Amino acid sequence: MHIHKTAEPYxxxxxxxxxxxxxxxxxxxxxxxxxxxxxxxxxxxxxxxPHHPVRDTARRAFxxxxxxxxxxxxxxxxxxxxxxFFVDEREHPYTTPEHKxxxxxxxxxxxxxxxxxxxxxxxxxxxEFKAAQRDGFGEDWPIAxxxxxxxxxxxxxxxxxxxxxxxxxxxxDGDYLPPAPLTPAERELQQLIGDRWTDRQLIHxxxxxxxxxxxxxxxxxxxxxxxxxxxxxxxxxxELRPNAIVSHLTFDADSHHASGVAFIDRLTHETYExxxxxxxxxxxAIETVRILLHSTAEHQPHGLANEADLLGRYLMDHISAMQxxxxxxxxxxxESFPLSGSESFFIPRFCNLANPQxxxxxxxxxxxxxxxxxxxxxxxxxxxxxxxxFLIGHGEVLPHAENHVSLSPDTVDAWGIPAAxxxxxxxxxxxxxxxxxxxxxxxxxxxxxxxxxxxxDLYHMPAVAPLMRRVEKTLTPAxxxxxxxxxxxxxxxxxxxxxxxxxxxxxxxxxxxVLVTDGACWTSSGWQSPxxxxxxxxxxxxxxxxxxxxxxxxLELDA
Numbered sequence: 051m052h053i054h055k056t057a058e059p060y061x062x063x064x065x066x067x068x069x070x071x072x073x074x075x076x077x078x079x080x081x082x083x084x085x086x087x088x089x090x091x092x093x094x095x096x097x098x099x100p101h102h103p104v105r106d107t108a109r110r111a112f113x114x115x116x117x118x119x120x121x122x123x124x125x126x127x128x129x130x131x132x133x134x135f136f137v138d139e140r141e142h143p144y145t146t147p148e149h150k151x152x153x154x155x156x157x158x159x160x161x162x163x164x165x166x167x168x169x170x171x172x173x174x175x176x177x178e179f180k181a182a183q184r185d186g187f188g189e190d191w192p193i194a195x196x197x198x199x200x201x202x203x204x205x206x207x208x209x210x211x212x213x214x215x216x217x218x219x220x221x222x223d224g225d226y227l228p229p230a231p232l233t234p235a236e237r238e239l240q241q242l243i244g245d246r247w248t249d250r251q252l253i254h255x256x257x258x259x260x261x262x263x264x265x266x267x268x269x270x271x272x273x274x275x276x277x278x279x280x281x282x283x284x285x286x287x288x289e290l291r292p293n294a295i296v297s298h299l300t301f302d303a304d305s306h307h308a309s310g311v312a313f314i315d316r317l318t319h320e321t322y323e324x325x326x327x328x329x330x331x332x333x334x335a336i337e338t339v340r341i342l343l344h345s346t347a348e349h350q351p352h353g354l355a356n357e358a359d360l361l362g363r364y365l366m367d368h369i370s371a372m373q374x375x376x377x378x379x380x381x382x383x384x385e386s387f388p389l390s391g392s393e394s395f396f397i398p399r400f401c402n403l404a405n406p407q408x409x410x411x412x413x414x415x416x417x418x419x420x421x422x423x424x425x426x427x428x429x430x431x432x433x434x435x436x437x438x439x440f441l442i443g444h445g446e447v448l449p450h451a452e453n454h455v456s457l458s459p460d461t462v463d464a465w466g467i468p469a470a471x472x473x474x475x476x477x478x479x480x481x482x483x484x485x486x487x488x489x490x491x492x493x494x495x496x497x498x499x500x501x502x503x504x505x506x507d508l509y510h511m512p513a514v515a516p517l518m519r520r521v522e523k524t525l526t527p528a529x530x531x532x533x534x535x536x537x538x539x540x541x542x543x544x545x546x547x548x549x550x551x552x553x554x555x556x557x558x559x560x561x562x563x564v565l566v567t568d569g570a571c572w573t574s575s576g577w578q579s580p581x582x583x584x585x586x587x588x589x590x591x592x593x594x595x596x597x598x599x600x601x602x603x604x605l606e607l608d609a
Contacts, residue, residue, distance in 0.1 A: 053312075054322045060086045060289075061599070063311050063326035065296050065341065068162025070332035070568045072274025073205070073585045075282035075290075077592035078330075083599075084287055086324060087279075088294040088313055090333075091158030094275060096268035099159075101132050109133045121153045124521050125535065127166045128155075135165045141464040144336075145471045152472040153532040154336060160292050161275045163334065163535070169258035169272040169391025170418065171211050171582040173202050173222040177403065178446070178576035181413060185406040188449050191573040192545050192554035195222055201586040201593075208278075209271055212392035213256030220414075221253075221398045221578070229254035230393040234383050235421035235437050239498055243397070246497055250400040255418065257391020272391070278585075293317050297467050299329060299345040299564065301352040307563045308345075314465045328563050328595055332588065335365070335569035339455045339540035340470045342551075342558075342566075349457075354560045360551050362455040364539040365472070366575040367531045369415075369445035369480040373491045374508055377421065377500040378436040382428075389423040397494075399577050401486070411482035415445035416577050417491065430510045438508055441494065443487040444534075446577040448479050453531075455540050474531040484528040536580050538569035556591040567591045 061083035064074045071087060078085045110133050113119040122128050122136035137156040146152050157163040177184070179191040199222075205211075206224045213226035232240065232254065240252040261270035269276030282288040293316035299308045300323055310325035331338040339362050346361070347353040354361070387393065401414035421439030431438070458471040476484075495502050506518050524530070531537075544550020547559040552571050558564040567588040569580055576583075 052321075054320060056322075056324045059310065059325035059327055060084050061326070062086075062328040062330060063088065063324060064330045064332055065311065065338070066162060066332035066334065066568065067160050067279055067290065067292075068157075068274055068332070068334065069164040069167060069278075069581050070584050070588045071162070072164065072278030072282065073588045074330045074332050074567065074592055075288045076278040076285075077589050078596065079282045079285035079287040081592070081596045082287060083596065085282070085289070086326065087282075087288060087290045088296055088311065088324075089160050089162070089290065089292045090295040090316065091160065091162070091292060092316070093292040094160045099132055099134065100263050100268055101130070106132055122155055124153060124524065125155050125533065127168065127535075131166045135159060143461055143463060144469050145458045145461050147473050150473060150475050151530045152474050153530055154470075154472065154537075155532065155535045156334070160290065161269070161273045161279065164273045165269070167272050167581060168579070169270070170255060170579040171206065171209070171213075171224075171257045171391065172396075172578035173198075173224060174576045174578055174583050175220050175222050177220050177399070178574065178578070181574055185402070185412050187412055189542075189544060189549055189573055192543055192550075198583065198586045198590060201589040202582065205582065205585050205589060209258065211256060212254075212259055214254045216251075216253045218253075218398055220403055224256065226256065230259060230390075231387075232395060233387045233420075233422040235377060235380055235439065236395050239421065239494075240395070242498055243494070250397055252395050252397050255392055255394040255396045259392055260388040260390040294322070295465050295467065296333065296341055297321075297344060298341060298350050299353070299561075301345075301350065301561070303352050306561055308561050314467070316465070319465060327599065328565065330565045330567060330588075330591070331570070332568045335537045335540055335572075336455055336470055336472065338566055338568055338570040340457065340468070342541060343455070343457050344468055354558070356560070358548055360542070360549075362540050363451045363453070364449040364542050365453045365455055365474050365531075365537065366447040366449055366539045366572070367474070368534045368536040368575065368577070369443070369447055369476060369484050369487075369528055370534045371443040371484050371487045371491065371528050372440065372525060373442075373488070373495070373502050374438065374440045374505050375495040375500045375502045376433045376436050376438055376508065377498060378434060380435075380437045382437070383422055386425070387423050389420050389425070394418060394420040394423065409482075409486060411479045411486065412448060413446035413479075413483075414577055415443050415483060415487050417487075417494075418442045418444060426509055432508055432510060433503070439500075441491045443484070443491065444536075444577045444579065445480065445483045445487060447575045448477060449539060449542070449574055450477060453539075472532070476528070476531065480528075488527060536569075536575070538572035538575050538580055541566045541570040542573045543571045544573065555594045556587065557595075565591050565595060
């Protein structure tokens, strides 16, 4: 087999072009480094790929009927985006143990899953970074909110995040544009919660406004091609190569450094090797772990030893519960209100704050919601006059070593690369948390004078009702791991090779010029949406590795 090799190394190779890969390319390119971005999927077309309701409905029907997108179709985001922004599961298989489902929702194209990201941007607090010292479970992160604060701020300004400063210890404030208005029903619920409960409050969500495409800006700022990746390419220092499916890292025989990356061209199936002084893995948590596992000494000469057997372990996702509800007798608003990351509301975490063991479970959850924002024609509504809303729980999942990713021994993808085998299940802590979550959601709806309903009982949906009923059954009482698309862990940060895969600067202990900055590096999951924190970690890692490169490339391992 002929392998195409490059002679001159890049300063940095970034694997993945989504939210984290875009930030990595931007940060490194702006610092003058010569950067190659490898994207496993296709390039995108601003004329063909933006959401088109009629075309996308037909594509969904075909893709579901042919088995192309069985798991992808279970997620709500699938029904409001271009389905081509979700993978063909026949080409991209993965395996799970019997009776332990994991819904791996994936997107392979330039921009990755940033095209379908909901755009909620919440900071983590030291309640999350230092949770272990509060309740005794697991490990603390080797960093704190103060370490990420300047990078959070820079990103919030760059992305033009909307929100309001609420002075909550469990949800640090950021640098925001003014918040989007709440709907009349949301303002009433905000007042009711403030009057009824002393331990919680309803706040404006923080994130991106709904994007309205223009010829000059076809992609949302939440999508990397509309923001970070676009800025990176404009530096002239960044080269983007789509259709490059990374198989593994290559290693130098005389050192503990990676020499580069091996990938397969998606279209020609030819194999390439590119060299780089630094490799940054931003491919998404499970894909990054799969690449690292295929880069171990078992599979590659001079590869990672993984002597502590930590690589692939401590996989997490958010435990979630979704509930639709109806508020009767409420007049419709005089204007329409969109639904987006900032155009909605949050009830931040309120459990186990003053006392970390006050409940029957450790850690906590937040509730994301909206009322008067579901743009379905009233003629399709089954219930009477009133307004429809939803509440969705985000629950922190505890890290357990037995929840892990490995390489499937007998399943490969369409390019012959070993597929991921994902073994993950909820623990009793998560079951206790989701029961509490549902109890509090129902109490909130009842206090507002509303009634809880299944979505299929709220709306006529003749074409997809059977599918939606199956999905609702699957999601009761909670969706399976992976469903919420907030998977993190597998190559966690820590203070030594005995408790982690990477150090506080995101360098692999066993290969210090390999940096893991996406969700794979997370030590614990938190309850907040992870993307902003992942991007802040990426920006910080770029800052620190660039400093080391400029001082003679002595990538010493700082704990």
